[in-house]
Amino acid sequence: MGASRTLGVVGAGQLGRMLHQAAVSHVIGPETTIRFLAEHPDEPAVQVAPSWEIGAAMSADDLTRFAKGCDVVTFEHEVVDLQAIRALERAGAVVRPSAAALAIVADKVAMRRAVQGAGLPVPPWCQVADADQLDDAIGRWPSVVLKLSRGGYDGRGVFMPDSADEAARIGRTLLQAGAVLLVEPRIAFEAEAAIIVARRPGGQCVVYDPVRTEQVDGQCREVRVPSGLAPAVAARCREVAIAAAAAVDVVGLLAVELFVLDGGNVVVNELAVRPHNTGHHTIDACVTSQFENHLRAVLDLPLGDPSLRCDAAVMVNVIGNAAGDDPVDHLEAALALDPAARIHLYGKRARPDRKLGHVTVCADEVDDAAARAWAVVAALHGDGRP
Amino acid sequence: MGASRTLGVVGAGQLGRMLHQAAVSHVIGPETTIRFLAEHPDEPAVQVAPSWEIGAAMSADDLTRFAKGCDVVTFEHEVVDLQAIRALERAGAVVRPSAAALAIVADKVAMRRAVQGAGLPVPPWCQVADADQLDDAIGRWPSVVLKLSRGGYDGRGVFMPDSADEAARIGRTLLQAGAVLLVEPRIAFEAEAAIIVARRPGGQCVVYDPVRTEQVDGQCREVRVPSGLAPAVAARCREVAIAAAAAVDVVGLLAVELFVLDGGNVVVNELAVRPHNTGHHTIDACVTSQFENHLRAVLDLPLGDPSLRCDAAVMVNVIGNAAGDDPVDHLEAALALDPAARIHLYGKRARPDRKLGHVTVCADEVDDAAARAWAVVAALHGDGRP
Numbered sequence: 001m002g003a004s005r006t007l008g009v010v011g012a013g014q015l016g017r018m019l020h021q022a023a024v025s026h027v028i029g030p031e032t033t034i035r036f037l038a039e040h041p042d043e044p045a046v047q048v049a050p051s052w053e054i055g056a057a058m059s060a061d062d063l064t065r066f067a068k069g070c071d072v073v074t075f076e077h078e079v080v081d082l083q084a085i086r087a088l089e090r091a092g093a094v095v096r097p098s099a100a101a102l103a104i105v106a107d108k109v110a111m112r113r114a115v116q117g118a119g120l121p122v123p124p125w126c127q128v129a130d131a132d133q134l135d136d137a138i139g140r141w142p143s144v145v146l147k148l149s150r151g152g153y154d155g156r157g158v159f160m161p162d163s164a165d166e167a168a169r170i171g172r173t174l175l176q177a178g179a180v181l182l183v184e185p186r187i188a189f190e191a192e193a194a195i196i197v198a199r200r201p202g203g204q205c206v207v208y209d210p211v212r213t214e215q216v217d218g219q220c221r222e223v224r225v226p227s228g229l230a231p232a233v234a235a236r237c238r239e240v241a242i243a244a245a246a247a248v249d250v251v252g253l254l255a256v257e258l259f260v261l262d263g264g265n266v267v268v269n270e271l272a273v274r275p276h277n278t279g280h281h282t283i284d285a286c287v288t289s290q291f292e293n294h295l296r297a298v299l300d301l302p303l304g305d306p307s308l309r310c311d312a313a314v315m316v317n318v319i320g321n322a323a324g325d326d327p328v329d330h331l332e333a334a335l336a337l338d339p340a341a342r343i344h345l346y347g348k349r350a351r352p353d354r355k356l357g358h359v360t361v362c363a364d365e366v367d368d369a370a371a372r373a374w375a376v377v378a379a380l381h382g383d384g385r386p
Numbered sequence: 387m388g389a390s391r392t393l394g395v396v397g398a399g400q401l402g403r404m405l406h407q408a409a410v411s412h413v414i415g416p417e418t419t420i421r422f423l424a425e426h427p428d429e430p431a432v433q434v435a436p437s438w439e440i441g442a443a444m445s446a447d448d449l450t451r452f453a454k455g456c457d458v459v460t461f462e463h464e465v466v467d468l469q470a471i472r473a474l475e476r477a478g479a480v481v482r483p484s485a486a487a488l489a490i491v492a493d494k495v496a497m498r499r500a501v502q503g504a505g506l507p508v509p510p511w512c513q514v515a516d517a518d519q520l521d522d523a524i525g526r527w528p529s530v531v532l533k534l535s536r537g538g539y540d541g542r543g544v545f546m547p548d549s550a551d552e553a554a555r556i557g558r559t560l561l562q563a564g565a566v567l568l569v570e571p572r573i574a575f576e577a578e579a580a581i582i583v584a585r586r587p588g589g590q591c592v593v594y595d596p597v598r599t600e601q602v603d604g605q606c607r608e609v610r611v612p613s614g615l616a617p618a619v620a621a622r623c624r625e626v627a628i629a630a631a632a633a634v635d636v637v638g639l640l641a642v643e644l645f646v647l648d649g650g651n652v653v654v655n656e657l658a659v660r661p662h663n664t665g666h667h668t669i670d671a672c673v674t675s676q677f678e679n680h681l682r683a684v685l686d687l688p689l690g691d692p693s694l695r696c697d698a699a700v701m702v703n704v705i706g707n708a709a710g711d712d713p714v715d716h717l718e719a720a721l722a723l724d725p726a727a728r729i730h731l732y733g734k735r736a737r738p739d740r741k742l743g744h745v746t747v748c749a750d751e752v753d754d755a756a757a758r759a760w761a762v763v764a765a766l767h768g769d770g771r772p
Contacts (some may be wrong), residue, residue: 339592
């Protein structure tokens with residue numbers, strides 16, 4: 001029997017919940033506990049896991065207290081007090097991914113610099129910290145996207161103004177609030193793709209198949225695999241993702257969101273160092289899920305096979321609608337509609353635009369999988385049978 | 387939002403643990419809790435689930451108290467105080483499977499009668515309650531098997547004497563202890579098979595593919611699917627299983643263990659009304675696991691597709707060896723050996739003959755899957771690479 005060990009997970013949302021589900025298979029036992037730092041006692045992971053404590057990921061005190069009880073600390077989101085994480089590392093805590101990796105992804109400017117510095121392709125961009133830089137950036141491209149360098153998530157913090165005037169207005173407002181911006185041209189892309197790498201401390205890594213994603217207002221709606229990308233483009237995505245994982249020196253998961261440009265070039269749009277929405281299909285469609293591989297990576301265990309185990313899979317998010325319908329109320333109809341659909345609900349109160357769950361359908365053909373997954377999501381919204 | 391609801395599970399062993407893992411997907415939420423009645427605070431399900439209380443399944447008081455907090459009560463084992471369960475039903479509790487179904491499977495004589503009474507095939511057998519009946523039974527067949535009618539499990543309570551004299555000696559000892567026995571001839575069979583049915587209150591059911599099982603001393607060692615049974619035999623297994631589920635009027639799962647006789651006839655050996663060891667492969671090899679379908683059935687939700695999602699799968703149990711080796715100590719080697727193997731460890735202290743976990747390998751071909759699964763189990767026992 002090994003020594004007793006606690007894996008601490010900062011955050012207790014749906015990603016923590018799915019990490020816990022994966023940890024039941026062979027991680028949790030008399031010697032290994034998984035413990036969550038939760039903001040509230042009704043969070044998704046708290047509903048399903050026995051070990052948690054209340055605390056804020058942005059509080060140095062809470063993080064420090066939490067880490068004291070843990071042998072390894074990992075994260076289900078990146079909105080954490082980085083100073084505290086750095087201090088914990090200096091004091092000898094095992095933090096995976098590291099504070100350095102978290103710092104890169106917590107700041108879109110730092111992220112761009114890191115990716116570019118590793119010789120990897122990024123879209124044109126510039127940092128904007130004052131009004132002169134703003135005007136310069138807006139003048140540089142026909143239309144621009146403004147992104148808060150820090151603090152945005154899930155489409156929040158990204159602005160797509162319709163004109164240069166509107167860009168200037170929004171930009172000034174954000175700068176006055178003290179923000180630093182990343183400004184880039186609106187890119188014409190052929191597709192949005194994403195790819196997930198799991199990486200151990202020694203650098204061993206496995207890579208999932210690239211997926212094609214559909215985003216609405218910066219929020220992931222649908223993930224398709226196979227991606228339909230040309231083999232050379234898919235290979236380039238893999239190559240870029242592995243290089244990015246090494247550049248960030250991530251331990252755990254790295255999710256890389258890419259734009260595939262007309263002509264087949266790819267550029268890195270965003271990075272995340274945690275389980276990612278574009279990998280939720282891996283629970284039902286891959287030999288080893290992203291969640292299990294995150295656990296294996298941060299516990300320095302050999303990684304699992306990331307291969308697809310079906311010809312095609314589509315994941316569609318269940319996102320709270322304007323009416324505030326609760327998908328739980330329509331679960332029975334959704335289960336009846338498609339006995340092979342894999343329905344995941346996170347135990348969150350229904351609110352507009354909130355990610356409440358996801359549905360994955362595995363099938364022989366990707367369009368068939370998509371039609372079926374969207375039909376089940378419609379049923380979960382109470383929209384009746386399609 | 388629906389009304390708040392608690393599903394109570396009597397028992398907190400590995401079956402409860404895997405039920406909990408399945409319940410994370412879409413059962414547990416702000417309105418639905420799953421709660422375990424555990425004998426000890428270190429049991430497999432308690433390690434992974436937030437809601438449980440200590441109590442004995444054989445204690446009427448504990449069961450009654452537990453049931454008071456539950457809207458639906460189900461079971462992960464059948465060693466329960468049936469009188470108390472009957473009283474709970476009379477008082478209006480929703481118990482699934484019912485006391486009547488539990489009573490049938492808790493007593494091998496009652497089980498045989500029920501199966502036979504439904505017109506389904508069983509081996510030759512007789513009930514033995516005194517010495518005269520014992521002598522009569524022993525004289526009837528060249529060699530016999532003695533089974534305790536009540537209280538046996540996992541090979542315990544089954545005796546295979548080598549001679550008539552030994553049979554008489556063992557039988558008398560058991561009778562003197564107050565036991566009732568089921569005595570049957572040792573049957574020459576071509577194969578042992580098992581099949582699992584999930585059944586809702588209204589009678590809707592789904593049936594898993596029959597599997598071929600290998601038992602050692604009455605304990606399940608290996609499960610193979612496809613079973614290799616002739617199509618007509620497999621069809622007969624399905625037919626018998628569905629009829630048995632209706633005869634028992636089970637709500638939840640019915641596992642049917644069968645002997646396939648030379649010539650292809652099948653006879654029902656045993657029934658269980660809960661998730662079953664012969665269905666553990668369904669977690670990784672089927673669209674919907676037996677655990678998820680048990681939950682759906684007892685919550686009266688539409689059942690999930692039980693289809694295999696790979697060409698072949700083999701499950702091998704990890705059973706405590708004489709040396710008391712803990713498979714957790716060898717997890718890293720086992721994970722490294724086969725990145726596609728699915729390793730499940732239950733968090734139980736290692737003891738000889740104890741079921742500590744299982745390994746499932748999905749592959750194109752069943753012998754390949756078996757070789758790989760056994761190799762991973764060997765690695766978990768610290769036996770080195772094969």
